[in-house]
Every structure is written in C-alpha cells, then in structure tokens.
Amino acid sequence: MIIQKSDNPRIGSFDPENYSFGDHFIDHMIICEYENGQWGEPKLMPYGPLPFSPANMAFNYGQACFEGMKAYKDKNGDVFLFRPEKNFERINKSATRLAMPEVPEEAFMQGLKVLIDADRDWVPHGEGKSLYIRPLIFATEEALKARISTKYMFAIVASPAKSYYSAPVSVKISDYYSRASSGGVGFAKAAGNYAASFYPTKLANEEGYEQIIWTDDATHENFEESGTMNVFVRINDTIYTPATSDKILDGVTRDSFIQLAKKRGIEVVVGDVKVKDVIAAHERGELKEVWGVGTAVVTSVFEAIGYKDKKYDLPKLSAEESYALTLQRDLVAIQTNNAEDPFGWRVLVEKNILETV
Structure with missing residues (x-):
C-alpha cells in the first residue's frame, strides 16, 4: 500500500461536541484505481476533492455502489470494526450486479484498518457516537457510451457520527x-x-x-x-x-x-x-x-x-418493554466493547498498522 500522510491534519480544529452526521470528514481517505483489467495498489492519501469530467460514466450511466459501516472506540481507547466481512461480501455482490469488478479482499480489509489506524483520533467515544465509514466503487472512464466502463475507483471515506434519529x-x-x-x-x-x-x-x-x-x-x-x-x-x-x-x-x-x-x-x-x-x-x-x-x-x-x-x-412502550430498544442496547454493547461478544462480531483495529505496510 502507498502511504501519503497529510501535512495539514484538521483533527485539531474539529469540535467533538458540535458536529452533525455526515458533514465532517477525517484527514485521510483510501483510493484504489482499476484500469486495463486489474486493480492497482491502494493508496492512503489526504482527504479532498478529486478531478472528474462531467463525461464520467458513473455520472451518466449510474455504475456506482457503496457500503455503510462503523468503527467504535471503547473506554480504553481501543477501536473496533463491526462485522466488516459482511460489508466486504455485500459490496462485491453489488458490484457484480452493476457489472463492475470486485474489490480484492486485501484492498478492502487492509484499506479499512490502515485508514482507521491513521485517523483513530477521529473516532469519537461516547453514547451513540462512532465513526461512519463509506466504502464505494464507481466508474471513472470519460466516455458518453452506454456500456460497461473500463475504469473504476474504489474509495473509503469516513465521518464522525452521532445518533442519527433521536425521536420516534x-x-x-x-x-x-x-x-x-x-x-x-x-x-x-x-x-x-x-x-x-x-x-x-x-x-x-x-x-x-x-x-x-x-x-x-x-x-x-x-x-x-x-x-x-x-x-x-x-x-x-x-x-x-x-x-x-x-x-x-x-x-x-x-x-x-x-x-x-x-x-x-x-x-x-x-x-x-x-x-x-x-x-x-x-x-x-x-x-x-x-x-x-x-x-x-x-x-x-x-x-x-x-x-x-x-x-x-x-x-x-418503556425502554424495558420495547424489543426494539432492548435489542439495540444488546447490539451497541457488543459494538462498543461493553459486553461479551459471543458471535465474534467485533474486529480490533490494531495500533501502528502503518508501520507494517
């Protein structure tokens, strides 16, 4: 993996008590490009805009899919993913249906862990808080032709998240x-x-x-x-x-x-x-x-x-009477490492991964 760290991290200016869902993005992103029938080497790079033509085939013919997943920080500062293998399986299922190339498991899984390790300070801790992660695949070929694209990009971006809906x-x-x-x-x-x-x-x-x-x-x-x-x-x-x-x-x-x-x-x-x-x-x-x-x-x-x-x-219903809220508590307790994980759903993001790639 290619590592290109940001020279101007923004974490210092981020207010962890004053933000809304999906509006702030962490310092880095993962980018991997597909061309000539194969995926290239993934790259960790500073988060920011990418140059695309209005003739980009994703804009015109809709070859684009994504995933939604989260990372959680426990009281000890450890960070965990939740069932990431399910998101890996599903993004490739989506890609196949849209005639896009499947992303290699190493690029997806290693990309997730490298990105989160690089920006683990962005993962908030507290009730209802997490890092929302968006892996996505989209066509990038510049061509106004209604056919399968020959070029694609796989990317991972992430945003600190609070509770999404607070009221019934x-x-x-x-x-x-x-x-x-x-x-x-x-x-x-x-x-x-x-x-x-x-x-x-x-x-x-x-x-x-x-x-x-x-x-x-x-x-x-x-x-x-x-x-x-x-x-x-x-x-x-x-x-x-x-x-x-x-x-x-x-x-x-x-x-x-x-x-x-x-x-x-x-x-x-x-x-x-x-x-x-x-x-x-x-x-x-x-x-x-x-x-x-x-x-x-x-x-x-x-x-x-x-x-x-x-x-x-x-x-x-009260919180105790509600099945919905009871099961939510059970789930969040596992996600945030506040309960035993009998299913093996939590995946620890080890520290200092960047030193090994």
Whole structure:
C-alpha cells in the first residue's frame, strides 16, 4: 500500500461536541484505481476533492455502489470494526450486479484498518457516537457510451457520527411507489436506489410523515423495507421481518437483530409481512411495535404508521418493554466493547498498522 500522510491534519480544529452526521470528514481517505483489467495498489492519501469530467460514466450511466459501516472506540481507547466481512461480501455482490469488478479482499480489509489506524483520533467515544465509514466503487472512464466502463475507483471515506434519529418517527405505507422490483437491483446498495426514493419520501414528508414503508411493486400488499432501513414488526411477543430477496437489502444490522432476538429466546418469523395483517393486528390491540434498523440509524422506532387516509398510533412502550430498544442496547454493547461478544462480531483495529505496510 502507498502511504501519503497529510501535512495539514484538521483533527485539531474539529469540535467533538458540535458536529452533525455526515458533514465532517477525517484527514485521510483510501483510493484504489482499476484500469486495463486489474486493480492497482491502494493508496492512503489526504482527504479532498478529486478531478472528474462531467463525461464520467458513473455520472451518466449510474455504475456506482457503496457500503455503510462503523468503527467504535471503547473506554480504553481501543477501536473496533463491526462485522466488516459482511460489508466486504455485500459490496462485491453489488458490484457484480452493476457489472463492475470486485474489490480484492486485501484492498478492502487492509484499506479499512490502515485508514482507521491513521485517523483513530477521529473516532469519537461516547453514547451513540462512532465513526461512519463509506466504502464505494464507481466508474471513472470519460466516455458518453452506454456500456460497461473500463475504469473504476474504489474509495473509503469516513465521518464522525452521532445518533442519527433521536425521536420516534411516523411512517407512511406506500400503496403506489416502489423501492425495487423483481430482477432489479434492490438487494444491492446501488447509488440510484437512493436517488429514486427521494421524491416519494418528499411526498410523504408533505403529508406529515418522516419516512416510507416500501411495499412490493406487484401488489403493494407486503412490507419490504422502510426508508433506507430494514423493517421489523412486533405482534404480541413475536417479531416479524421480511425475508431478503432480490428486492430487499441483506442488512448487517437486520441479521444482527435477528440473532440477538433468538439468543434472548424471542420468536422471530422471517417471511411475508402483509399490510392487511399488520393493520388487523393494530385493530385487535396486538400490534406492539414497528421499527427500522440500519447501520446509520441502528434503530428507528415508529410512533405511528399511515395507510391510505388513516393514521395508526402505536403503543408508547418503556425502554424495558420495547424489543426494539432492548435489542439495540444488546447490539451497541457488543459494538462498543461493553459486553461479551459471543458471535465474534467485533474486529480490533490494531495500533501502528502503518508501520507494517
């Protein structure tokens, strides 16, 4: 790996008590370029803009995907990644679907650890705090030709993060717009998936909802995801969540919640979650919770769901009564090294890695 350290680090001017999610970036980034059928050597370099033409094929034809993951600092100052192998597997799954070359494991894993070790002072410590990490792959060939690009860039950037949502939100069940379709790219973290969700979300915002629960494109009868999150429903004491498919992202947080729930002896049913069943459960007084999970938000508890022209308020549960918040506490305790890790999910970022590369 090529190492090019910053001559003007900005960590000294960063206020760890006054920042917002995704607006501040650490001093370095990882860059690796693909050309002539192979990936080059990864480079650690100072964070900053890169020169690209408006004819860049990613801008014009959408070959771009990314991952979202976090690093956590414990009370002793040690820094940990959380299940990074899952993000490595998924970014290559996304890349394959978008006809882009897979990133080598060494470039991904070593790139993560070198970057975080170089900027470990940027990893905040404290409740709800972490370093949000964004690996991404995108086409870089300069050509207005609707075909597969011949040049790509793999990059890793990172930003200190706080809790994403702090209060319960209201969500609207979509009965027209869809996030993904069968045979499409819903399972991939394709950049275009997010762009296409903004307009329907804007319409929901205008109705007083913060987010959307996406339903299947064919019938709009089944829950799929919520906003940029996987979705969970609790009816009585059972948790229900849609099965992953070519339309639903295989979320790392989703999988972790399922395993943590089973460890607690909570019944989890993975399969179709029908809108009519959720509404009927509410009418019977059996719908206890609906929530979303994802890397950025961890857990977003919903206070109400809207369907058609009706709004359904959800029970206000205490932190002890809520499965969503209980499982969030279990997860965060493992991530931040405040609990045993029976699953082997934590990965220590060793110090002074730069001296060995």
